[in-house]
Amino acid sequence: LAGQLKDLYSQRQQVLAQVDALVEAHPLHLVLTSMPGIGVRTAARILTEVVGKDFKTAGHLASYAGIAPTTRRSGTSIRGEYANRGGNKRVKSSLFNSAFAALHHHPSRAYYEKKRGEGKTHKQAVIALARRRLDTLYAMLRDGTYYQDPETIRSGTG
Secondary structure, X not given: XXXXXXXXXXXXXXHHHHHHHHHXXXXXXXXHHXXXXXXXXXXXXXXXXXXXXXXXXXXXXXXXXXXXXXEEEEOOEEEEEEOOOOOOHHHHHHHHHHHHHHHHOHHHHHHHHHHHHOOOOHHHHHHHHHHHHHHHHHHHHHHOOOOOOHHXXXXXXX
């Protein structure tokens, strides 16, 4: 049993090395990993699930990922919005985890704290942060540009 576990572990390491090599060979790899909170694994997930699909707007991508709110309606009655339970669960999970990891980065943390100050729960604030980051990510992928820190842009040093 121990030998089988060692073999599985070494096979897993080989597969991960191959995934890393494939991701690093992709032209959008540096664009994706330039954003804080997105590493090789998250970039791999985004490349396999999102890149190549034609999303007209960031809202379409957010809906596909399942982080856009859904309107509750029946006939002419509209009863507000609620969290979308659909969407691509793998992309949604990756975006949520990268937003959580980005809380150590100042602009993301400031946005999270702003949402908490508005009375949002932790999960609601992280989902709002994930949506905001997805909008930025959409523009980065569309234009092929690297992430730029908003504070650097405002100060004019970037």
